[in-house]
Amino acid sequence: MHELSVTENIIKICSQEAAKNKVVKVKEIKILVGELTGLIPESIQYYFDIASIGTKVEGAKLNIAKIPLKIFCNGCKNTSVVKRGDFICPVCEGSDIKLLGGNEFLIDSMEVD
Amino acid sequence: MDIKIVRQILEWNEDCHKELQKELSEKKVLMINVMGSPGAGKTTFITNVINAVKGEFKIGVIEGDIAGKIDAEKIAALGIPVVQLNTDGACHIEAVSIKNILPEFNLNDLDIIFIENIGNLVCPAEFDIGEDIKIVILSIPEGDDKVEKYPLMFIKSNALVLSKYDTKDYFKFDENRVKNDALKLNKDIKFFPVNSASGYGVSEFIQWLRKYIKK
Numbered sequence: 001m002h003e004l005s006v007t008e009n010i011i012k013i014c015s016q017e018a019a020k021n022k023v024v025k026v027k028e029i030k031i032l033v034g035e036l037t038g039l040i041p042e043s044i045q046y047y048f049d050i051a052s053i054g055t056k057v058e059g060a061k062l063n064i065a066k067i068p069l070k071i072f073c074n075g076c077k078n079t080s081v082v083k084r085g086d087f088i089c090p091v092c093e094g095s096d097i098k099l100l101g102g103n104e105f106l107i108d109s110m111e112v113d
Numbered sequence: 114m115d116i117k118i119v120r121q122i123l124e125w126n127e128d129c130h131k132e133l134q135k136e137l138s139e140k141k142v143l144m145i146n147v148m149g150s151p152g153a154g155k156t157t158f159i160t161n162v163i164n165a166v167k168g169e170f171k172i173g174v175i176e177g178d179i180a181g182k183i184d185a186e187k188i189a190a191l192g193i194p195v196v197q198l199n200t201d202g203a204c205h206i207e208a209v210s211i212k213n214i215l216p217e218f219n220l221n222d223l224d225i226i227f228i229e230n231i232g233n234l235v236c237p238a239e240f241d242i243g244e245d246i247k248i249v250i251l252s253i254p255e256g257d258d259k260v261e262k263y264p265l266m267f268i269k270s271n272a273l274v275l276s277k278y279d280t281k282d283y284f285k286f287d288e289n290r291v292k293n294d295a296l297k298l299n300k301d302i303k304f305f306p307v308n309s310a311s312g313y314g315v316s317e318f319i320q321w322l323r324k325y326i327k328k
Contacts, residue, residue: 002203002204002205002236002239005203005207006122006123009122009123009125010122013118013120013122013124014118017116017118017120021116023116031122036264036265036268037239037265038235038236038239038265084264085261085262085264087264087294087297087298088297095293095297096300097297098300099268099298102264102265102268103239103265103268103269105121105122105123105239106119106120106121106122107118107119107120107122108117108118108119109115109116109117109118109119110115110116110118111114111115112114112115112116113114
């Protein structure tokens with residue numbers, strides 16, 4: 001629901017980085033989003049296409065990758081990737097687990113000319 | 114060519130959150146972010162806590178709402194300093210809004226500030242706003258499946274207040290399901306069954322809150 005303010009920050013950060021690196025054109029921006037955040041990638045691209053007009057990152061394609069949810073099992077000490085809402089260790093079926101992240105939200109890299 | 118960036122998209126909010134925490138720590142003011150769905154009973158719960166401790170602690174309230182000032186008027190009626198924060202449609206409060214509003218209070222003369230966040234189980238969970246602790250209020254009529262459906266809220270909260278607790282049997286609410294689901298996500302979360310109408314459970318909550326008071 002708050003994709004617009006988030007998109008404005010993506011544009012701000014990437015424009016700063018583009019200026020710093022004397023970039024001519026930003027072709028692609030890679031964004032990593034944790035499974036537990038409620039952000040919708042399609043909405044971010046939609047806002048981006050409009051809000052980036054006239055900025056250094058206009059025309060860039062967003063490549064938004066979801067970071068899968070990882071859990072650590074305190075019982076069998078295994079780390080596993082699980083589906084959202086599935087908070088049981090797939091190895092030993094134990095429920096004494098610890099979440100390893102899930103609400104990440106960062107700009108990973110930019111593909112530029 | 115590929116340029117590595119690795120910057121948090123919400124870094125501006127995180128920076129502002131930390132700045133606020135520092136200021137409040139210097140002034141020894143405890144800030145509490147109260148979250149929950151519309152109608153969960155956030156204002157009523159805050160009102161009950163205020164009534165129980167206002168002789169002992171000095172309290173201020175920031176009332177977040179999309180529009181209107183109904184809740185702020187209820188708090189003001191208790192003789193408590195309150196500031197209404199209207200987000201004009203936004204689904205959550207951000208740290209910068211709290212930073213802008215904080216000068217409205219005399220921090221030297223406060224022990225606790227409650228922030229009543231926008232009624233929403235999704236977006237407020239993603240934004241730290243300078244608080245020391247987060248509380249989520251889940252009312253019994255909302256159903257016992259909410260932890261599973263909105264995990265981030267329960268991962269980020271220090272305490273889960275189960276409000277309208279007297280209606281538990283009427284709604285066939287499975288309290289153990291909620292507790293098990295929440296503990297799986299957050300083994301440190303504390304539970305407080307509360308019935309704000311009768312005052313049931315409020316004193317247990319206050320007992321827990323005391324250890325966070327800075328003065």
